[in-house]
Each structure stands twice: as C-alpha cells, then as structure tokens.
Amino acid sequence: MFKRFNSKEDFKGTTPIKSSIQRGIKSKLVETFPKLEHVIDELIPKKSQLTQIKCEERIFLYALNGEVILFQHFDGPVVPSLRLIHKCPDGFPQVRVDRGAIKFVLSGANIMIPGLTSAGGNLPEDIGKDKYVIIMAEGKGAPAAIGLTQMTAKEMIETNKGIGIENVHHLGDNLWKTILD
Amino acid sequence: MAEVETPKITSFLYCDVCTLPVEYCEFSGTLKKCKAWLKSTHEDVYQKLYSDSDLASETNKNLNVAEEPIEGEESTKLTKEERRFEREEAKRMSSKVYIKTIERTKRKRVTTVQGLDAFNIETKKAAKMLANKFATGASVTKTADKKDEIVIQGDLGYDIFDYIAEKFKEIPEDNIVVVEDTKSKRK
Numbered sequence: 406m407f408k409r410f411n412s413k414e415d416f417k418g419t420t421p422i423k424s425s426i427q428r429g430i431k432s433k434l435v436e437t438f439p440k441l442e443h444v445i446d447e448l449i450p451k452k453s454q455l456t457q458i459k460c461e462e463r464i465f466l467y468a469l470n471g472e473v474i475l476f477q478h479f480d481g482p483v484v485p486s487l488r489l490i491h492k493c494p495d496g497f498p499q500v501r502v503d504r505g506a507i508k509f510v511l512s513g514a515n516i517m518i519p520g521l522t523s524a525g526g527n528l529p530e531d532i533g534k535d536k537y538v539i540i541m542a543e544g545k546g547a548p549a550a551i552g553l554t555q556m557t558a559k560e561m562i563e564t565n566k567g568i569g570i571e572n573v574h575h576l577g578d579n580l581w582k583t584i585l586d
Numbered sequence: 587m588a589e590v591e592t593p594k595i596t597s598f599l600y601c602d603v604c605t606l607p608v609e610y611c612e613f614s615g616t617l618k619k620c621k622a623w624l625k626s627t628h629e630d631v632y633q634k635l636y637s638d639s640d641l642a643s644e645t646n647k648n649l650n651v652a653e654e655p656i657e658g659e660e661s662t663k664l665t666k667e668e669r670r671f672e673r674e675e676a677k678r679m680s681s682k683v684y685i686k687t688i689e690r691t692k693r694k695r696v697t698t699v700q701g702l703d704a705f706n707i708e709t710k711k712a713a714k715m716l717a718n719k720f721a722t723g724a725s726v727t728k729t730a731d732k733k734d735e736i737v738i739q740g741d742l743g744y745d746i747f748d749y750i751a752e753k754f755k756e757i758p759e760d761n762i763v764v765v766e767d768t769k770s771k772r773k
Contacts, residue, residue: 443592491607495593511613547598547607576606577614 501527518569532558550575695741709734
C-alpha cells in the first residue's frame with residue numbers, strides 16, 4: 406500500500422483528534438486484536454494526543470510523539486503500523502515465514518502459502534480470512550511485516566499454492582521510513 | 587484459552603544505518619556499514635549476532651539467500667543491493683548542481699540552483715539559509731521533471747558558488763556548474 410508513498414511534503418494536513426474519536430479508535434483496535442486489551446493504555450496513553458495526518462489517496466495516518474503508529478485507508482479498519490507492533494508483538498496474531506522468503510517480504514512481495522507451510526514457517530490453524538496478521542521471520546524476534554490474509558488457514562493448508570497473505574506494510578517501506586518532526 | 591496472558595511491551599534495537607531492527611541488517615544492502623556501526627556502539631549485541639556463525643551457516647544450507655559469505659568470497663560476490671548502491675553513488679558523483687541567472691522584469695534578475703536534491707540536501711532548509719545569507723528572498727519550486735529548484739532574488743552568480751561549495755562539503759567543486767547567461771553581460 407505504501408509503494409508510491411510520500412515524503413513529508415506529500416502530507417495534505419495535520420490535525421489533532423478529539424479524545425472521543427481517539428477512544429473510538431482504541432476500542433476498535435482492541436476489538437480487532439483482543440490480546441491488546443490490557444496493554445492498549447500503555448501503548449496509547451489516555452492523556453496523549455494523537456494527530457491525524459491526511460495523505461493522498463484517502464490515506465490517514467495517526468501519529469503519536471512523532472511516530473506513525475496507525476494508518477487507515479478510506480473508511481477501512483485502522484491498522485497498526487510496525488512501530489506500534491514492535492512495542493508489543495505478542496498482542497497480535499502471528500504467522501511465520503521461512504528464511505528464504507524474508508528477502509521478498511522486505512521488498513513488498515505478498516506471502517505465498519508454501520512459505521508458511523514449509524519447515525521454517527508457522528501458520529496457526531485458527532486464523533480466518535481477511536484478517537490482519539503480523540508476519541514474523543524464521544530466526545528473528547522482530548516482526549517483519551503486517552498483512553491481510555487472503556483465505557482461512559485451513560484453506561491455505563489444503564491448497565498449498567498461491568498467495569496466502571497480502572503484504573500491506575513491511576520493514577523498510579516508505580511508511581516505516583516516515584519520521585515526523 | 588482460559589488464561590489470557592498480558593502481552594509484554596518490548597522494544598527492539600534499531601540499526602542507525604538502515605533503520606531496521608539490527609537482526610534485519612543483512613537485508614538492508616548496507617550490511618558492512620551496519621556491522622561497523624553495531625560493533626562500535628553495541629559490542630555485545632554484535633558478538634551475539636555475528637559471531638554466531640554456526641547457527642547462520644546451518645539455516646543457510648538449503649537456501650538461495652545471499653547471506654554474508656566467508657571472507658574469501660566476499661570480495662567477488664557483491665550482492666544485488668550493494669551493486670545498486672554503488673550505481674547510485676556513481677550517479678551521485680556525476681550529477682551536477684546548476685546555478686543559472688534568469689531575467690525577470692526590467693533590470694531584475696533571479697538566480698536558480700538546480701540539482702541539490704541529488705545530494706540528499708533538504709532544499710527548503712538550503713533555501714532558507716541562502717535567503718538569510720544574502721538578505722534576499724528565496725523559494726523552492728518544482729521544475730518540469732519534478733526536481734526541486736531554489737529561486738533566489740538578485741543576480742548572485744559566483745557568490746552562490748562559493749557559498750554552496752563552503753557550506754555543503756558533500757558536493758565537490760567540480761560538480762557545481764555556473765551557467766553563464768549571455769544577456770547579463772550587456773553592461
């Protein structure tokens with residue numbers, strides 16, 4: 406999603422958000438990622454002020470303390486950026502790809518099912534379709550990317566071919582590199 | 587899942603060179619610089635990551651990933667990223683900064699500076715510095731091919747040349763070209 410993304414100059418506007426909206430965002434996050442319930446207040450403190458940044462193509466970024474922690478496309482779900490995910494990787498559903506796939510994931514490629522079902526990979530069976538999962542790498546502790554599942558885990562195991570997860574945001578992409586003043 | 591464990595808050599060490607977590611430096615294309623930085627700042631992490639060659643070689647057995655090979659092959663096997671980096675450096679060496687004077691209304695002239703962004707210089711900041719130094723107005727505009735150009739009021743010519751050469755040491759003097767404007771020689 407962030408291929409032709411921006412440098413700071415492409416930001417169309419920055420506004421602080423009302424705390425009621427901020428609460429709404431937090432509760433939606435907890436809804437999507439239930440494990441975050443107890444830590445969400447540490448990650449996004451209640452008294453903090455999130456800023457919303459409007460970008461091209463109806464993309465909104467939400468920043469805290471100069472770091473982009475969330476993003477949203479159109480009116481879609483608010484997705485955590487890797488900066489936030491790195492603070493609490495266990496709060497999100499995880500899959501793992503084997504070593505050979507890491508290079509491709511880090512250049513934005515989608516994740517093919519064989520990378521998840523092979524020896525180095527890991528794919529929990531209870532993952533559904535159209536869910537956001539974080540992609541860990543074999544042998545690494547930090548998540549490499551966050552993606553959207555294209556089919557349920559069971560279907561992935563059955564077919565074992567094709568695209569399993571769409572790569573939405575990965576380490577080293579333009580969103581990762583965006584640092585705000 | 588009766589017990590939901592509260593997930594821990596973690597933080598990772600990020601490499602200053604490639605901005606990725608240090609364990610991902612091998613994919614950054616700047617592994618050598620990353621390693622040098624890590625060794626000088628966090629020696630203990632460096633030891634853990636890069637002296638553990640047994641682990642690395644084991645997982646590499648069946649893969650095509652170009653991990654850092656042993657010393658002998660290092661010089662001959664440049665990874666794709668390193669080659670790309672070198673190409674960009676060469677391009678940077680050959681890219682030039684153009685300083686031109688253009689005529690505006692009556693006897694007014696402006697000086698334009700093009701090509702600074704090839705050297706990773708923030709044009710807005712540079713424009714401000716130039717405006718302060720020469721006590722005139724300066725602005726940043728985009729030219730036809732999406733490049734940034736600084737427009738400074740007044741005919742400054744070689745003064746700008748000296749200033750850029752002095753302030754931005756990254757740009758070698760040979761790469762700054764002052765384009766002579768024939769009209770201004772009217773006087």
